[in-house]
Amino acid sequence: MSKSIIIRDAKPSDAKIILNFITELAIYEKEPDAVKTNEQAILDTLFSEGATAHSIICLDGDEPIGFAVYFYNYSTWLGKNGLYLEDLYVSP
Numbered sequence: 789m790s791k792s793i794i795i796r797d798a799k800p801s802d803a804k805i806i807l808n809f810i811t812e813l814a815i816y817e818k819e820p821d822a823v824k825t826n827e828q829a830i831l832d833t834l835f836s837e838g839a840t841a842h843s844i845i846c847l848d849g850d851e852p853i854g855f856a857v858y859f860y861n862y863s864t865w866l867g868k869n870g871l872y873l874e875d876l877y878v879s880p
Contacts (some may be wrong), residue, residue: 791849798843798855803830806843809855813877846878854878 798806807827814823832845834857846854857874 791851794847794849795844796847798830798834798845800835802843802845802855803827803835804851805845805852806834806855809879810875810876810877811854813875816877817833837839841874 804827807825807830809824810825811820814820833839841857841859843855843857845852847857854877856876859872859874861865861870862868862874863870
C-alpha cells in the first residue's frame with residue numbers, strides 16, 4: 789500500500805531534519821566537510837522573525853524524505869519578484 793506524499797512548510801522542530809538533509813546533500817556532492825552550519829544556525833536563519841530564507845519538507849506518510857530552501861528575489865530589468873531555489877534534495 790502506498791503512503792501519501794505531503795509537502796508542507798518546515799517548522800522549527802524540523803531544524804535537525806533539515807541539517808541531516810543538508811549533510812546528505814553535501815556527501816552526495818562529495819563535499820562533506822563543506823557543511824559549517826548547525827541546528828541553532830538553521831533555527832536562527834530559517835525560523836526567526838524577519839527570516840528571508842524559507843524551507844519546505846517533503847514527507848512520505850510521516851517520514852521526512854526531502855527538503856527545499858528558497859528565498860525571494862527581485863529582477864530590476866523585469867520589474868518583478870521571483871523565487872530562487874537554493875537547494876532541493878530528496879533522500880535516496
